[in-house]
Amino acid sequence: METISFDHAGLVKLYQQGYFDADAYLDKQTLLLVWDCHDLGLKNCRSLILDTKRGIIISDKETTRLVNQFIKQQPVGLLLPRALVGSFAKKTPCLPYVWGKILLVPLSGYTRHATSWVRLDHVYYDYFSDPDHITFIFDHDDKTRYVLPINKKTYLSNLKTTTTIYYRLHQIIHEINADFSLDFPNDHSLCNLENQLDTLSLTSFLDDYLTMIITLIYRESGITSASEVKLIKDRLKQRYDRL
Structure with a gap:
């Protein structure tokens, strides 16, 4: 060897x-x-x-x-x-x-x-x-x-x-997995609806989820504008989402 x-x-x-x-x-x-x-x-x-x-x-x-x-x-x-x-x-x-x-x-x-x-x-x-x-x-x-x-x-x-x-x-x-069945219902109307929806990536989902949390936390402090929420989110990700 x-x-x-x-x-x-x-x-x-x-x-x-x-x-x-x-x-x-x-x-x-x-x-x-x-x-x-x-x-x-x-x-x-x-x-x-x-x-x-x-x-x-x-x-x-x-x-x-x-x-x-x-x-x-x-x-x-x-x-x-x-x-x-x-x-x-x-x-x-x-x-x-x-x-x-x-x-x-x-x-x-x-x-x-x-x-x-x-x-x-x-x-x-x-x-x-x-x-x-x-x-x-x-x-x-x-x-x-x-x-x-x-x-x-x-x-x-x-x-x-x-x-x-x-x-x-x-x-x-x-x-x-225990709470959500992976088997999609055999319903053509639901299938058609699924085809009409935009595919949501995991990245965008987590990004939107973080934005929602920040909005809820800072609403009582008067921070409600989208630009301020985005600034807070970007700073958090810059500080904690990497080494």
Whole structure:
């Protein structure tokens, strides 16, 4: 089995094997890992992306920027994970991005600054060889293991946060499925009505829902204009819907 180490020498070797992409991004289907390289002193390399199809990508964007760009393209941002975490954590821990099958997990104890991230849903097997190194084997290639220097205690804390959010999201989905039958009535009039309605995306639904909540909260304070509500909503999303 081939072993790829993410120590300094191993990262330099990966850098030499990779290619620079000025428009680098995190693909929600093929991303495995994005590693923080801003302090290595490598030319045009603040981040190193490991991708199942595109290979090793070198980016001059910091990991925080790459992750925020990734989150912005998804149907939900970090508002929902923040709300779920707030129900069980006294102090906000590092926030992973959890939605559907996507589990994008930070590997350090902070996320507002550049850090490394792993797609946990693509991890086939992992184990700690010691408290400072974890080994990942990804589902696309069981003949290669990646040895990463990370703190075990911090990683396990982030893993606990991720699994809690994942569990609670699926609990909510289960309750929704129990209350709303997925079998549409066999009624032609209802079917015709459905065809006449515009398709409502999840993004626009959550956006409208947030606007409604803000309108209700601030109505008593005299803030009723659409422009003021939009300004509040945009500021909330800008502050809490990303890292």
